[in-house]
Each structure stands twice: as structure tokens, then as C-alpha cells.
Amino acid sequence: MGRYILRRLLQLIPVFIGTTFIIYSLVWAIPGNPFAGLCGPRGCPPSFVEQMTEQYNLDKPLPVQYVLYLGQLFQGNFGETFNGIEVSTLIQNAYPVTIKLATIALVFEAVIGIAAGILTALRGKGFVDNLVLAATLFLIAVPVFVSGFVIQVVLGVQLDWIDPSVGSDPTIGELLIPGFVLGSLSMAYIARLTRTAMFENKRADYIRTATAKGLTPRRVVSVHMLRNSLIPVITFIGTDFGALMGGAIVTEGVFNIHGIGGLVYQAINKQEGVTVTGVVTLLVLVYLLMNLLVDILYAALDPRIRYD
Structure with missing residues (x-):
């Protein structure tokens, strides 16, 4: 290893x-x-x-x-903007907010998406399966900025359950709704991906062997079926973390979040090439490290995979 x-x-x-x-x-x-x-x-x-x-x-x-x-x-120097501001300072101020937002979105999509996929795969064809498929299709079809705006108007303006605009130093609670909106599209893909992988592994020979050995259904599902089914899901989640951080421009704009997305958007409008290059370079590092982490997790999920 x-x-x-x-x-x-x-x-x-x-x-x-x-x-x-x-x-x-x-x-x-x-x-x-x-x-x-x-x-x-x-x-x-x-x-x-x-x-x-x-x-x-x-x-x-x-x-x-x-x-x-x-x-x-x-040397750790990301350069200076045309106004003489250190790009590292701008990233230092904006990055923690985006990390929290992307992490919340990742938790939502992983927990809800995997749970929905497992539930539909174990129950088989029926009402729950049709409901999850319809809900995920709706999330895929509706753009993120539309769902974010609707939730903001309904929950923030009409019902007054949340603040329509997030503050400059948001707490975890203030980022829950924006995080759910940001991760909603990936949540739908994860649910469908988990469902498909579980359906395929249900008919595998090793599952029939484990059942024939007298293992309990819970152990068959959790130890054998789920671990192998999660390999493509883990791949998607690992690469999606970088996508969430780089693709939060729309969500941050809807909820007035001062993060990396807003920083890149302003830099593009001002033609601040130094800022755009610095931020995107940092996102590349996140992608590469997350891909490495996913490859390492493969061996923990599938005992057939060994790195010599």
C-alpha cells in the first residue's frame, strides 16, 4: 500500500x-x-x-x-490582484465557507442518496421504488438555481423559517438549506447509482452463496452486497467534492454566500486572471487528492482489490 x-x-x-x-x-x-x-x-x-x-x-x-x-x-505565493491584494488572502477568507457548504452538501447527498438507493433495491419494484425514481428524475430535471430560488422564496419569504440571505460569516445551521440545494442534483444521481449497483449484486453468485451458508439477511446486505455496491458510489462522491466546491457559484449567488464561487465570478467579471488561476489551481489539487483517497478506499471496500 x-x-x-x-x-x-x-x-x-x-x-x-x-x-x-x-x-x-x-x-x-x-x-x-x-x-x-x-x-x-x-x-x-x-x-x-x-x-x-x-x-x-x-x-x-x-x-x-x-x-x-x-x-x-x-513558494505558497498565489500572486496579487491588480489592486494589490494577495490572492491567498482572498482564498483564505472565502475558502472556509465553501468547504463547509460543500461538506454539508456531500453529507446530504451521501446519506440521503445511499439510503434511498438501498431502500428501493431491497424493497424491489413497487410504490417506494416509483416514488424515489420520480423524485430523483424531478431533481435532475430542475436546475439548481430554480430549486434554490423556490426554496428561498417559500421557506425564507413566505413561511419565514429561514433567512433568505446568508450572513458574511455563516454558521452550519445557516448553510443547511443552501447545502441541501447544492447537493440535490448529486443526491439524485447517487440514489439511482446505488439502486442499480444493489440490483446487480443481488443476483450475484457470492450473494447466493452467502445466503446458502445461513448468514442473516442484515449481514448479507451490509457486509457483502453493500460494500461491493458502494465502489462506484464512492468514486462519484469523491470526484463530486471538487465539483461541489467549484460549482457553487449559482448556489452562493442565490443565497448571497461569500465563498469561492462568488470570488471566481467577480474575478471573471473584472478579468482578474491571477485570482481565477489561483482558485482553479487549488480546485485541481482538491480533485487530485480526492481521487487518491478514493483509490485507497477501494481496497477497504472490496477485499479482492489489493495494491502491491
Whole structure:
């Protein structure tokens, strides 16, 4: 296991370099002047544009720009915005909120989605199965911003059960509803994925063997059937954590949450390439580490999987 983890960590290096180079190229290779809107409608004087171009290494070839940026990144320096604010400071202020929001969404989708999938698989075709399928189809069909707006209006404005707008330093309780909205789409996919995997494993030979040996139905389901059925679900959940953090722009906008999504949205509008590159680079790291964690969990879920 130790050698496998070390090998995977070494494999992350070229993947990280390749993905961050593509991100950097897409952000900074966009045509146009990134400093056009800094000085208002009159435009910036040529001397200021020349100074900023030199400061952000935009006068150098793109590969050289990336190497210089990567050198700063390895020192923990995400760069500065055009206004002189450290990008690491912006991330430090916004990231904890998004982490809490994504974690709450992940808990909702894992607990409710897996429970619904197990329930429908064990009960078989019937009312519960049709109800879960209809509910998950509804969640998949309705966009997240629509469900978020409806919940905000109904629960926040009409019933006054929640605050329609989340504060600048939200608590776990204030993030429960936004987290449920953010994880609702993935919750539907997990429920269907768990249901399908459980149905397939119910007819497997090892399940019939375990039943023939006289094991209790609870042990057959929990120890044998569920562990193997959760392998594709764990894969989805692991990769979805990064997607939740990067895709929270709409949910954070609906509930006025000051997190990573809002930070990226503002940076794109202001053409702050340094902020966009820094945040997306951090999300790439989250994706890579979560994929590594998922691969390690495979061996714990399926005893047939061993890493030499």
C-alpha cells in the first residue's frame, strides 16, 4: 500500500503541471487588454499598462510566464490582484465557507442518496421504488438555481423559517438549506447509482452463496452486497467534492454566500486572471487528492482489490 501511495503521489506531479498549464494558458491567452477597465472609461495611460504588463510577466512568452508563476506557487505565493491584494488572502477568507457548504452538501447527498438507493433495491419494484425514481428524475430535471430560488422564496419569504440571505460569516445551521440545494442534483444521481449497483449484486453468485451458508439477511446486505455496491458510489462522491466546491457559484449567488464561487465570478467579471488561476489551481489539487483517497478506499471496500 505504501509503494502504491508513493507511486500515485509521483503520478500527480505531471498531471498537476499539465492541468495548471492548460488553465494558465486559457486564462492569460484570452485576447484583449486585462487592464482596460482599471482606470475607468478614459482608459489607462500607456506607462501604467507597460508597468502592469511587466509586473505580471505578460511581456514574456506564455511558457516562461507559466514557469515563473509555478515557481511562485511552489513558494505558497498565489500572486496579487491588480489592486494589490494577495490572492491567498482572498482564498483564505472565502475558502472556509465553501468547504463547509460543500461538506454539508456531500453529507446530504451521501446519506440521503445511499439510503434511498438501498431502500428501493431491497424493497424491489413497487410504490417506494416509483416514488424515489420520480423524485430523483424531478431533481435532475430542475436546475439548481430554480430549486434554490423556490426554496428561498417559500421557506425564507413566505413561511419565514429561514433567512433568505446568508450572513458574511455563516454558521452550519445557516448553510443547511443552501447545502441541501447544492447537493440535490448529486443526491439524485447517487440514489439511482446505488439502486442499480444493489440490483446487480443481488443476483450475484457470492450473494447466493452467502445466503446458502445461513448468514442473516442484515449481514448479507451490509457486509457483502453493500460494500461491493458502494465502489462506484464512492468514486462519484469523491470526484463530486471538487465539483461541489467549484460549482457553487449559482448556489452562493442565490443565497448571497461569500465563498469561492462568488470570488471566481467577480474575478471573471473584472478579468482578474491571477485570482481565477489561483482558485482553479487549488480546485485541481482538491480533485487530485480526492481521487487518491478514493483509490485507497477501494481496497477497504472490496477485499479482492489489493495494491502491491
